[in-house]
Amino acid sequence: MALIVQKYGGTSVGNTERIKNVAARVAKSRAQGDQVVVVVSAMSGVTDNLIKMAKDIMPLPTEREMDMLLATGEQTTIALTAMALHAIGVEAVSFTGAQAGIVTDGVHTKAKIQNITPSQVHGMLDSGKVVIVAGFQGQTKEGQITTLGRGGSDLTAIALAAALSADLCQIYTDVDGVYTADPRIVKTARKLPEISYDEMLELASLGAKVMQSRSVEFAKKFGVVFEVRSSLNDNPGTIVKEETASMEDVVIRGVSLDKNQAKVTLLSVPDRPGVASRVFKALADATINVDMIVQNVSHGSGVPTTDLSFTVDKPELLKATKVINGLKQEIGFSEFTADEKIGKLSIVGVGMRSHSGVAAKMFDTLAQNGVNIDMISTSEIKISVIINLEKGEAAMRAVHQAFIG
Amino acid sequence: MALIVQKYGGTSVGNTERIKNVAARVAKSRAQGDQVVVVVSAMSGVTDNLIKMAKDIMPLPTEREMDMLLATGEQTTIALTAMALHAIGVEAVSFTGAQAGIVTDGVHTKAKIQNITPSQVHGMLDSGKVVIVAGFQGQTKEGQITTLGRGGSDLTAIALAAALSADLCQIYTDVDGVYTADPRIVKTARKLPEISYDEMLELASLGAKVMQSRSVEFAKKFGVVFEVRSSLNDNPGTIVKEETASMEDVVIRGVSLDKNQAKVTLLSVPDRPGVASRVFKALADATINVDMIVQNVSHGSGVPTTDLSFTVDKPELLKATKVINGLKQEIGFSEFTADEKIGKLSIVGVGMRSHSGVAAKMFDTLAQNGVNIDMISTSEIKISVIINLEKGEAAMRAVHQAFIG
Numbered sequence: 001m002a003l004i005v006q007k008y009g010g011t012s013v014g015n016t017e018r019i020k021n022v023a024a025r026v027a028k029s030r031a032q033g034d035q036v037v038v039v040v041s042a043m044s045g046v047t048d049n050l051i052k053m054a055k056d057i058m059p060l061p062t063e064r065e066m067d068m069l070l071a072t073g074e075q076t077t078i079a080l081t082a083m084a085l086h087a088i089g090v091e092a093v094s095f096t097g098a099q100a101g102i103v104t105d106g107v108h109t110k111a112k113i114q115n116i117t118p119s120q121v122h123g124m125l126d127s128g129k130v131v132i133v134a135g136f137q138g139q140t141k142e143g144q145i146t147t148l149g150r151g152g153s154d155l156t157a158i159a160l161a162a163a164l165s166a167d168l169c170q171i172y173t174d175v176d177g178v179y180t181a182d183p184r185i186v187k188t189a190r191k192l193p194e195i196s197y198d199e200m201l202e203l204a205s206l207g208a209k210v211m212q213s214r215s216v217e218f219a220k221k222f223g224v225v226f227e228v229r230s231s232l233n234d235n236p237g238t239i240v241k242e243e244t245a246s247m248e249d250v251v252i253r254g255v256s257l258d259k260n261q262a263k264v265t266l267l268s269v270p271d272r273p274g275v276a277s278r279v280f281k282a283l284a285d286a287t288i289n290v291d292m293i294v295q296n297v298s299h300g301s302g303v304p305t306t307d308l309s310f311t312v313d314k315p316e317l318l319k320a321t322k323v324i325n326g327l328k329q330e331i332g333f334s335e336f337t338a339d340e341k342i343g344k345l346s347i348v349g350v351g352m353r354s355h356s357g358v359a360a361k362m363f364d365t366l367a368q369n370g371v372n373i374d375m376i377s378t379s380e381i382k383i384s385v386i387i388n389l390e391k392g393e394a395a396m397r398a399v400h401q402a403f404i405g
Numbered sequence: 406m407a408l409i410v411q412k413y414g415g416t417s418v419g420n421t422e423r424i425k426n427v428a429a430r431v432a433k434s435r436a437q438g439d440q441v442v443v444v445v446s447a448m449s450g451v452t453d454n455l456i457k458m459a460k461d462i463m464p465l466p467t468e469r470e471m472d473m474l475l476a477t478g479e480q481t482t483i484a485l486t487a488m489a490l491h492a493i494g495v496e497a498v499s500f501t502g503a504q505a506g507i508v509t510d511g512v513h514t515k516a517k518i519q520n521i522t523p524s525q526v527h528g529m530l531d532s533g534k535v536v537i538v539a540g541f542q543g544q545t546k547e548g549q550i551t552t553l554g555r556g557g558s559d560l561t562a563i564a565l566a567a568a569l570s571a572d573l574c575q576i577y578t579d580v581d582g583v584y585t586a587d588p589r590i591v592k593t594a595r596k597l598p599e600i601s602y603d604e605m606l607e608l609a610s611l612g613a614k615v616m617q618s619r620s621v622e623f624a625k626k627f628g629v630v631f632e633v634r635s636s637l638n639d640n641p642g643t644i645v646k647e648e649t650a651s652m653e654d655v656v657i658r659g660v661s662l663d664k665n666q667a668k669v670t671l672l673s674v675p676d677r678p679g680v681a682s683r684v685f686k687a688l689a690d691a692t693i694n695v696d697m698i699v700q701n702v703s704h705g706s707g708v709p710t711t712d713l714s715f716t717v718d719k720p721e722l723l724k725a726t727k728v729i730n731g732l733k734q735e736i737g738f739s740e741f742t743a744d745e746k747i748g749k750l751s752i753v754g755v756g757m758r759s760h761s762g763v764a765a766k767m768f769d770t771l772a773q774n775g776v777n778i779d780m781i782s783t784s785e786i787k788i789s790v791i792i793n794l795e796k797g798e799a800a801m802r803a804v805h806q807a808f809i810g
Contacts, residue, residue, distance in 0.1 A: 056421040057425065058489070065484045065487045076455065082467065083466045099548060145501075
């Protein structure tokens with residue numbers, strides 16, 4: 001008898017019919033003799049509707065009250081899911097985050113889980129019930145309702161799996177698993193049977209929107225092995241776990257293309273200490289998230305100058321250019337350019353650590369396909385390049401072909 | 406500085422605009438220096454929608470899960486109401502029933518309040534905040550979410566007013582207060598400045614649908630004086646309180662007409678011990694609520710027989726006739742009749758205790774207007790008659806004219 005934590009996202013519980021499908025799936029696991037904890041999100045659309053009402057009342061609603069409001073979304077789903085199990089004769093009980101013993105800090109709308117005391121969950125499992133837990137929410141030790149922010153339901157599932165020492169944690173979503181590349185772009189892309197936490201983290205941060213990084217980080221920290229799989233079929237998904245020796249045999253785990261970045265370049269920036277920090281402090285103060293940063297060696301006589309490039313999410317480009325404009329006098333760069341027509345192509349794999357020549361092979365493949373490289377950034381298990389957006393998909397296919405097939 | 410509990414029903418908080426209106430009204434009370442506790446219901450339509458989803462999944466949803474589900478309705482309203490106060494610069498904080506310290510028994514969907522520990526509410530009031538409490542809900546001492554059943558939000562307000570020793574409890578609704586009769590039928594009906602708990606109870610049970618009886622009973626038990634008033638204007642409403650000597654000067658407080666009753670008569674019922682109990686036990690087992698019961702002296706030689714009449718809510722008539730049909734063999738009455746075309750006309754007033762001839766005057770008025778009386782039933786402060794439905798409204802006007810003007 002195994003203890004399984006299953007998480008179903010907003011699309012999987014999007015209406016009462018789909019909730020019945022989830023119940024049928026849970027019943028199947030239960031019928032195999034397993035103990036099952038089910039974590040559910042708010043039904044898709046519900047959270048957006050609550051936010052809309054709040055904004056009708058107040059453009060920037062109080063965060064404590066936003067948590068009070070949004071927590072109702074998951075509470076609705078747990079009750080309906082428990083009913084759907086009852087309807088097919090499966091004993092089940094629903095718990096809010098608070099009732100499941102999920103204690104968080106008091107940072108409303110993006111609370112962190114501090115600890116989980118799942119004694120009530122254990123009690124119900126031992127009495128033979130399926131336990132349905134509201135994802136995305138918790139309670140401070142003073143009894144305030146909190147929410148965990150984006151990707152919060154995944155986090156609830158993984159944290160509960162850790163606290164319960166679950167044998168398996170399944171993240172049900174609308175994709176089959178993690179692929180070597182987006183199958184809509186690369187026809188030969190294939191589903192990965194397994195992937196390491198670090199590779200998953202790199203892919204998550206690259207826009208392969210299966211899961212938020214924080215949930216993967218949490219799983220890595222507590223050694224929670226989890227499976228990403230589809231709620232629409234019975235295909236095995238992708239197991240995410242600690243790196244194993246055999247994983248290194250595969251040089252490249254996946255290829256990703258992020259079309260949502262824009263590039264800003266400051267030309268002829270005086271190469272004085274503190275200039276870069278001034279730029280990125282100003283961007284951080286404006287809550288603009290910066291992804292890649294590239295600065296090369298400086299040149300010139302007198303005060304040497306250099307070019308400084310970085311990328312931001314496309315929707316934040318306008319805000320970023322305003323910030324940079326405001327710094328022109330102070331920093332004294334000659335001019336700056338902004339380019340939305342870029343794509344960020346990345347290859348990820350723990351295997352590249354033990355295989356030399358990976359970067360060379362990637363760059364060569366791009367050159368052979370007539371793709372110019374604007375910027376390069378590397379980590380231990382990732383190589384990213386900024387290229388022309390129009391050539392992005394063709395470049396992705398070529399690189400996938402070269403490394404994976 | 407007074408402590409006021411204000412309750413706003415589902416229509417008063419039916420959309421974000423109306424919630425803003427409620428906030429404006431609360432702010433006015435607060436600006437007068439009063440401490441304010443606001444109890445709100447679910448936005449109108451929300452509860453029905455949740456019930457519909459539940460019934461989509463399961464015709465008879467589990468009661469614990471219904472409570473989990475329905476409690477989200479009021480939780481949504483408290484968060485939005487707190488935001489609406491914040492938006493106009495009033496400090497406010499929302500509490501679920503559990504957070505407000507409302508402890509109930511474990512009878513899901515119709516829990517009874519066992520006690521209230523409003524220490525958190527007091528703390529927030531003392532720090533200058535308006536406290537918004539979710540009506541209709543509480544929590545068992547084991548932490549299970551419960552709801553209080555029909556009229557539950559009124560009950561929350563009155564129970565909180567008792568626990569907080571509030572100076573005033575205002576029940577805001579879509580009517581101006583309690584009237585001597587339905588103003589849509591009786592043009593000369595007027596709003597009552599005050600009414601006793603017992604009179605209010607009789608009127609409530611007579612279908613003057615301002616409040617559920619249980620809230621009035623609770624108020625009577627704990628001596629909570631409350632005012633029923635409109636959330637749409639600033640008119641004073643009706644104060645409901647313990648009977649005072651001066652109240653007896655008024656013979657009749659109000660006249661009501663209940664068009665929702667149907668009458669069943671069993672003819673020539675053998676007058677043996679246990680027959681009536683057999684009939685009403687069978688109706689109770691079928692969860693049919695019986696209102697008036699009339700049986701007169703028996704007559705005939707041999708085993709004397711009598712006629713037995715009772716009234717039920719119209720929607721339950723079909724069910725009732727089936728039950729009665731099933732008893733025909735066993736009890737041996739000759740036949741039974743069912744009549745939907747009846748109205749129940751009642752006059753209510755604590756003053757009738759000290760004024761003789763009230764019944765005579767009522768019956769005389771009806772006779773003068775050509776209205777035949779089918780059944781009569783009286784209590785200490787009420788006289789009800791069953792009459793022809795078609796003559797109901799004219800009879801109501803005539804009786805109102807005779808006693809009130």
